[in-house]
Structure formats: C-alpha cells, structure tokens
Amino acid sequence: MAGELVLLDFWPSPFGMRSRIALAEKGIPYEYREEDLRNKSDLLLQMNPVHKKIPVLIHNGKPVCESVIQVQYIDEVWHDKAPLIPSDPYQRAVARFWVDFIDKKIYELGSKIWKTKGEEQANAKKEFIECLKLLEGELGDKTYFGGESLGYVDVALVPFYSWFYAYEKCGDFSIEAECPKMIAWVKRCMQKESVAKSLPDQEKVYEFILQLKKVFGIE
Amino acid sequence: MKWRTIFSSKTMGGDEEVKVFGMWASPYSRRVELALKLKGIPYEYIEEDLSNKSALLIKHNPVHQKIPVLVHNGKSIPESLVILEYIDETWRNNPILLSQDPYDRAMARFWAKFIDEKILSTTRKVSFTTGKEQEHAIEEVTEQLKLLENEVKGKAYFGGEGIGYVDIVANFLVFWFGNLQEALGINIFSQHKFPFIFEWIQKQLKIDMVDESRIPKDKHLTYIRTRLAAFKSASK
Numbered sequence: 492m493a494g495e496l497v498l499l500d501f502w503p504s505p506f507g508m509r510s511r512i513a514l515a516e517k518g519i520p521y522e523y524r525e526e527d528l529r530n531k532s533d534l535l536l537q538m539n540p541v542h543k544k545i546p547v548l549i550h551n552g553k554p555v556c557e558s559v560i561q562v563q564y565i566d567e568v569w570h571d572k573a574p575l576i577p578s579d580p581y582q583r584a585v586a587r588f589w590v591d592f593i594d595k596k597i598y599e600l601g602s603k604i605w606k607t608k609g610e611e612q613a614n615a616k617k618e619f620i621e622c623l624k625l626l627e628g629e630l631g632d633k634t635y636f637g638g639e640s641l642g643y644v645d646v647a648l649v650p651f652y653s654w655f656y657a658y659e660k661c662g663d664f665s666i667e668a669e670c671p672k673m674i675a676w677v678k679r680c681m682q683k684e685s686v687a688k689s690l691p692d693q694e695k696v697y698e699f700i701l702q703l704k705k706v707f708g709i710e
Numbered sequence: 711m712k713w714r715t716i717f718s719s720k721t722m723g724g725d726e727e728v729k730v731f732g733m734w735a736s737p738y739s740r741r742v743e744l745a746l747k748l749k750g751i752p753y754e755y756i757e758e759d760l761s762n763k764s765a766l767l768i769k770h771n772p773v774h775q776k777i778p779v780l781v782h783n784g785k786s787i788p789e790s791l792v793i794l795e796y797i798d799e800t801w802r803n804n805p806i807l808l809s810q811d812p813y814d815r816a817m818a819r820f821w822a823k824f825i826d827e828k829i830l831s832t833t834r835k836v837s838f839t840t841g842k843e844q845e846h847a848i849e850e851v852t853e854q855l856k857l858l859e860n861e862v863k864g865k866a867y868f869g870g871e872g873i874g875y876v877d878i879v880a881n882f883l884v885f886w887f888g889n890l891q892e893a894l895g896i897n898i899f900s901q902h903k904f905p906f907i908f909e910w911i912q913k914q915l916k917i918d919m920v921d922e923s924r925i926p927k928d929k930h931l932t933y934i935r936t937r938l939a940a941f942k943s944a945s946k
Contacts, residue, residue, distance in 0.1 A: 541824065541857055555816045557823060567812040580799040581785050587792045592773060625773060 508650035515685035737882035
C-alpha cells in the first residue's frame with residue numbers, strides 16, 4: 492500500500508512538518524526531498540503547478556498539495572495505523588474547524604511578529620496570544636487535542652512551536668508566560684518521537700529568520 | 711429584520727433538528743442550503759442581519775461570529791467547507807458529495823480550498839479596490855478562473871458522475887459572480903472567455919435545486935451597489 496512516497500519539503504516549513512509528523516506517527520517510510528525555494532525543482536513545479544509551493548506529497552507519482560489535505564489523505568490511506576482524525580462526524584467537524592482556525596491565524600500573525608515593528612507588531616502579538624488562549628480553551632484538560640493520542644489538531648499546531656523562539660526574540664515576549672498550558676501541551680507532544688524528529692531546532696529556525704530579515708531588509 | 715422559513719417533511723424522523731444561520735446574498739451561506747436541499751434534509755433557516763448579529767449567532771459561532779452556521783440537534787458547526795463535509799458524513803443518502811477514494815477526496819478538497827482562498831478572496835479585492843489595484847486584482851482572478859476552467863474542461867461535473875462537493879462550492883459562479891460583475895460594471899467572466907465553465911453552469915441550471923437557489927437578481931444588484939457605495943463613502 493505504501494508504494495512510492497516522496498515529500499517535497501523545506502526544513503523550516505511548519506506546513507511540511509505536519510506531513511512529516513503524520514507519516515512518522517503511522518510509521519510510513521518515504522523519501523524526503525529538500526527544496527531550495529529560490530530555485531524550485533522541475534518536479535515541484537510540475538507536481539504543484541497551481542501554487543508552486545511545498546509541501547507536496549507524491550504518492551505513486553500522483554501529487555497531493557496543501558498540508559491539511561495531505562494529513563487527511565495520509566490518515567485515510569493508512570487508516571489502520573494511529574488514526575489522527577476522529578470517526579464521529581461532529582468531532583471531525585470540530586477538529587476541522589480548529590485546523591482551519593490555526594491556518595487562518597497562527598502563521599499570518601506569527602509572520603507579522605517577526606516582520607514588523609511598533610504598533611503593527613504589538614497588535615500581532617496581542618492577537619497571537621489571544622488565539623493561543625482560545626486554543627488552550629479548546630484543549631481543556633485533555634492530554635492532546637485528539638484526546639489520549641495525537642490528533643489532527645495537534646499535528647496541525649505543534650509545528651509552529653519550532654518558530655516560537657524566533658517569535659519571542661523578535662517580539663520580545665514570552666509565550667510560556669502568557670500561555671503555560673500551551674507550552675505544557677507542546678512538551679507532551681515533543682516527548683513523542685514522531686514530533687521530536689519532525690521539528691527542527693528552534694535556534695536554527697531563529698537563525699533562518701534573521702537571515703530572511705537581512706535579505707528582505709527588515710531590521 | 712429576521713425571518714424564518716421552515717422546510718418540514720413528514721418523511722424525516724421527527725427528532726432531527728437542523729438550523730442554518732445564513733445571509734441570502736452570501737455564497738458561503740447559499741452553498742450550505744444547496745447541500746441540504748440536494749439531500750432532501752429539512753431545516754429551519756434563520757436570516758441574519760450582518761450589521762446587527764443575533765445573540766444566537768454569536769453563541770453558536772463565538773470564535774468568528776460569522777455566517778453560515780449549521781446547528782444540528784444543538785451542535786454548532788461553523789465554516790461552510792467544514793459544514794459541507796459534516797452534511798455529507800451525517801446524511802449518507804444521494805447525492806454523495808465526496809468520493810470514497812482518498813485521492814479523489816484530496817483533489818476535491820484542493821479545488822474547494824482554491825476557490826475560497828484564491829478566487830473568492832481575490833474577488834473581494836476586485837470589489838473593494840479601484841484603479842491599478844483593481845486592475846491587478848482583475849488580472850489575478852482571471853488567471854485563477856482559467857485554472858478552474860481547465861479543471862472542468864471535458865467534464866459534466868467537477869467531481870464525478872453527478873453534482874458533488876466542488877460543484878456546490880463553485881455554485882457562486884452560477885448566479886452570484888455574474889450579478890457582482892454587472893453591479894461593478896466589469897466583464898471578467900463571459901462565455902467567450904470561459905466556455906467550459908459556462909457549459910458547466912448550463913448543466914447546473916438543469917438541476918432543480920440549483921435553479922431554485924437562484925438569488926433574486928434585482929435585489930442582489932441593489933444590495934451590492936448599496937454596499938459598494940457605503941464602502942466608497944467610508945473610505946473617503
């Protein structure tokens with residue numbers, strides 16, 4: 492069933508990390524290919540002509556684009572191992588709602604934190620923390636968003652942890668101080684090999700952000 | 711002013727309570743109603759005044775406070791794409807909106823996301839910008855529509871043998887988009903430029919429920935023009 496599986500990815504991408512975690516959770520072997528985003532491969536452009544973006548999951552030669560779509564695809568094809576998405580339609584809808592929320596808010600707000608200064612940055616930080624608090628509310632007393640095991644929302648959210656240090660340094664604030672429950676959840680996730688091995692080192696991500704800031708002329 | 715329409719059917723089990731909080735001119739709201747109608751699911755429709763949102767709407771969608779929201783036996787589901795999948799998974803009668811095949815599902819979700827995150831998002835820019843910015847947005851949405859045109863080329867429906875998930879998400883092309891461009895006085899979307907989408911529209915119109923979900927044109931044009939005028943005077 493595995494067939495040929497290739498993931499076109501870029502090491503700091505939180506979106507790529509989602510697919511890495513999903514595949515690792517299910518113990519599915521695949522070939523990881525690092526893309527240079529300043530010099531995209533012909534394969535990437537051919538497999539994702541619409542968006543020309545990573546990650547792209549190529550299964551037996553057929554591309555699946557968009558990380559949330561990939562995670563659902565992985566879960567549906569390899570449904571017998573470590574299920575990520577609930578089977579109850581309402582629980583599924585709740586999980587999809589929160590993944591949609593994460594997609595609409597976390598990346599964009601996080602980007603504003605490292606790209607901007609002054610009032611724009613302050614507003615982004617405030618809204619970012621508000622979003623994390625909403626997510627903390629959804630987590631409640633559960634071990635993971637998925638309950639006793641890692642679920643769709645956990646996989647969608649935890650990759651952003653690798654960028655937290657960069658956000659904190661650029662924004663001069665502490666996410667743990669504002670959202671301790673979120674960090675406690677992160678630490679539980681990081682104890683899982685599938686997550687720990689899929690996320691890059693936070694300091695490495697911070698160095699990458701500093702380089703990007705130089706390239707884009709952002710102070 | 712809020713009004714309620716109750717579609718009831720004696721054939722449905724009496725203990726199913728389905729409500730839709732919507733807005734008549736919203737393509738997101740319309741697609742949810744279309745899915746329910748296609749599956750023959752009776753529901754209560756609650757029209758929301760977006761300038762004065764009801765306490766109930768806010769209760770059912772505290773995070774975004776937007777329509778549409780589906781409430782099924784007291785459980786709230788916001789976000790139209792999430793709602794469509796919920797409807798398909800809960801009521802397993804025809805038409806089945808999403809294929810069982812994981813790859814086909816992935817492709818359907820891809821195009822639905824593209825429609826919402828690209829086409830409809832750029833359409834908002836077309837509506838609410840002017841000059842060079844609007845010109846650029848018009849070019850962008852034209853390119854995006856071309857990609858969609860390519861996807862439906864040679865097919866009766868976006869998905870498979872009958873109306874499905876992407877057809878419902880693309881329903882905004884059947885009435886809404888044409889009205890919008892008429893109100894804006896622009897011509898992005900024509901049979902000449904997009905023959906395959908137009909062919910798809912003709913097939914859609916042959917489906918009773920789609921034809922019945924027609925937005926009253928004059929009312930819609932007036933609504934759009936009023937909104938655009940309000941936006942222009944607010945941005946002066």
